[in-house]
Amino acid sequence: MTRRSLLAVLGLLLAKPLTVLAAWNEQAFGAKTAADALKSIGATAAAPSKDILIEAPQIAENGAVVPIEISSNIPGTTSIAVVIEKNPFPLAGKFDFKENALPFVKLNVKMGETSDVRVVAVAGGKQFVATREIKVTIGGCGG
Amino acid sequence: MRWLQLAIAGALICTPVFAQDAKKEIQKYQQMIADGSPVELFELEGEALWKKPQGPNNVSLEKCDLGHGAGVVKGAYARLPRYFKDADRVMDLEARLLHCMTTLQGRSREEATKRVFGNENQPSEMEYLSAYVASQSRGVKLAAGTSHPKEKEAYELGKALFFHRAGGWDMSCASCHGEENKRIRMQELPVMSKPQFARPIMATWPAYRVSNSQFKTMQWRINDCFRQMRYPEPKFASDATIALNTFLTVTAAGEPYRGPGTKR
Amino acid sequence: MAGPMKMRATTTGGTTEVRVLMTHPMTTAQSGQALHFIQNITVKQNGKAVVEAEISQAVSRNPVFSFRLKGGAKGDKIEVSWLDNKGETNKIETAVA
Numbered sequence: 328m329t330r331r332s333l334l335a336v337l338g339l340l341l342a343k344p345l346t347v348l349a350a351w352n353e354q355a356f357g358a359k360t361a362a363d364a365l366k367s368i369g370a371t372a373a374a375p376s377k378d379i380l381i382e383a384p385q386i387a388e389n390g391a392v393v394p395i396e397i398s399s400n401i402p403g404t405t406s407i408a409v410v411i412e413k414n415p416f417p418l419a420g421k422f423d424f425k426e427n428a429l430p431f432v433k434l435n436v437k438m439g440e441t442s443d444v445r446v447v448a449v450a451g452g453k454q455f456v457a458t459r460e461i462k463v464t465i466g467g468c469g470g
Numbered sequence: 471m472r473w474l475q476l477a478i479a480g481a482l483i484c485t486p487v488f489a490q491d492a493k494k495e496i497q498k499y500q501q502m503i504a505d506g507s508p509v510e511l512f513e514l515e516g517e518a519l520w521k522k523p524q525g526p527n528n529v530s531l532e533k534c535d536l537g538h539g540a541g542v543v544k545g546a547y548a549r550l551p552r553y554f555k556d557a558d559r560v561m562d563l564e565a566r567l568l569h570c571m572t573t574l575q576g577r578s579r580e581e582a583t584k585r586v587f588g589n590e591n592q593p594s595e596m597e598y599l600s601a602y603v604a605s606q607s608r609g610v611k612l613a614a615g616t617s618h619p620k621e622k623e624a625y626e627l628g629k630a631l632f633f634h635r636a637g638g639w640d641m642s643c644a645s646c647h648g649e650e651n652k653r654i655r656m657q658e659l660p661v662m663s664k665p666q667f668a669r670p671i672m673a674t675w676p677a678y679r680v681s682n683s684q685f686k687t688m689q690w691r692i693n694d695c696f697r698q699m700r701y702p703e704p705k706f707a708s709d710a711t712i713a714l715n716t717f718l719t720v721t722a723a724g725e726p727y728r729g730p731g732t733k734r
Numbered sequence: 735m736a737g738p739m740k741m742r743a744t745t746t747g748g749t750t751e752v753r754v755l756m757t758h759p760m761t762t763a764q765s766g767q768a769l770h771f772i773q774n775i776t777v778k779q780n781g782k783a784v785v786e787a788e789i790s791q792a793v794s795r796n797p798v799f800s801f802r803l804k805g806g807a808k809g810d811k812i813e814v815s816w817l818d819n820k821g822e823t824n825k826i827e828t829a830v831a
Contacts, residue, residue, distance in 0.1 A: 351788050396502070414792055418792075428801065429801075431801065437793070511737070
């Protein structure tokens with residue numbers, strides 16, 4: 328990196344308030360297809376694994392809140408990412424587990440329509456994936 | 471005739487099996503969203519509002535008598551609606567809250583009912599308070615009042631209203647909630663006049679609706695059913711709405727309350 | 735001002751479960767309103783970061799998360815903080831029960 332660009336970068340870093348310096352992968356979260364989302368988190372060649380457990384209802388009564396409970400039994404899992412195939416921006420979240428945190432997370436996501444939900448786990452530098460289809464219905468009489 | 475027998479057999483096999491699987495999966499969905507629902511945040515806010523001095527008298531609702539004595543919130547929701555001597559009227563939770571807002575806090579009915587139904591960005595005071603008070607009846611068996619003459623009257627009126635067809639579309643509550651195994655889209659329609667179906671419902675209202683992130687109360691529920699039937703809008707905490715609430719809660723008597731609920 | 739949070743942390747059989755509720759609109763681009771959603775969440779146990787998460791507007795309004803920690807003892811301090819795309823933050827601290 329040239330001295331000038333280094334100074335430019337430093338200038339940018341100092342100009343932003345400290346709170347906004349938390350990392351947020353704009354490229355990955357801005358990906359509009361599942362393939363692009365997976366690519367930006369390095370999971371294109373993720374190997375299917377039965378040791379990623381996805382607990383979720385097959386049918387969500389409403390797509391605004393879809394509960395998903397994820398657990399990885401792959402030894403040494405350090406992170407879990409959730410990709411919702413048919414969402415406009417498929418990457419829903421990425422969780423990094425440190426110290427004694429277990430590779431487990433339960434969260435509620437929005438799903439625009441029935442879609443595959445892909446869960447990517449990273450363990451020992453390798454990527455693994457499990458998929459689950461969740462159907463989304465619209466409940467009730469609009470009331 | 472064989473094709474007819476096959477067709478009937480096919481129809482009998484296909485529909486109920488899918489319906490049963492779908493029902494089970496939806497139950498799982500309901501279970502998972504209820505476990506760790508934002509409803510607890512409404513209960514928290516409600517508790518804060520209960521304790522907040524308001525109105526011309528600048529007092530909180532902490533001396534409000536919900537049926538178990540002034541300020542006793544635990545178990546009170548499960549015993550509503552019931553007759554209150556000081557108002558000489560059968561009241562449900564929201565009617566009683568309104569009563570305390572006007573008598574204890576000195577607020578006008580107009581001001582206190584200005585915005586009874588809120589939205590996802592700004593829930594109403596009634597919604598927060600309902601969440602809090604209802605939460606304090608968790609585990610308590612539903613036991614709306616049935617001994618006082620006015621309570622009996624309210625029950626009978628509610629029952630009559632439930633089956634009475636009216637409005638532009640000539641509908642009654644029973645039009646949708648009067649027959650078993652009916653649904654609108656994927657929403658089951660419980661027969662609210664039968665205890666076995668009314669019980670799990672009345673045990674989980676008021677409730678947080680995940681579909682619109684709003685907390686819905688029983689007054690809202692009845693108001694919205696009226697809207698869907700194209701009835702004129704009922705007055706907030708009117709005799710008719712309290713009568714219906716009474717009929718429904720008495721029909722569900724004995725069910726351990728487990729709300730506030732979390733629904734689609 | 736950020737809305738209230740609620741958290742419960744309990745330990746049984748060698749595992750500590752943390753459940754945290756957050757008040758946040760999590761508005762998406764789809765809604766036509768301004769994008770406003772939590773982007774970062776940090777979970778700390780006795781001051782040490784144990785979970786770092788990046789999330790999107792695809793997480794439901796008023797997010798609820800559950801996490802699990804190996805070990806953990808009664809009285810341990812659990813802190814969950816969040817930061818959204820507008821720079822707003824909130825946090826809550828609870829002792830493990």
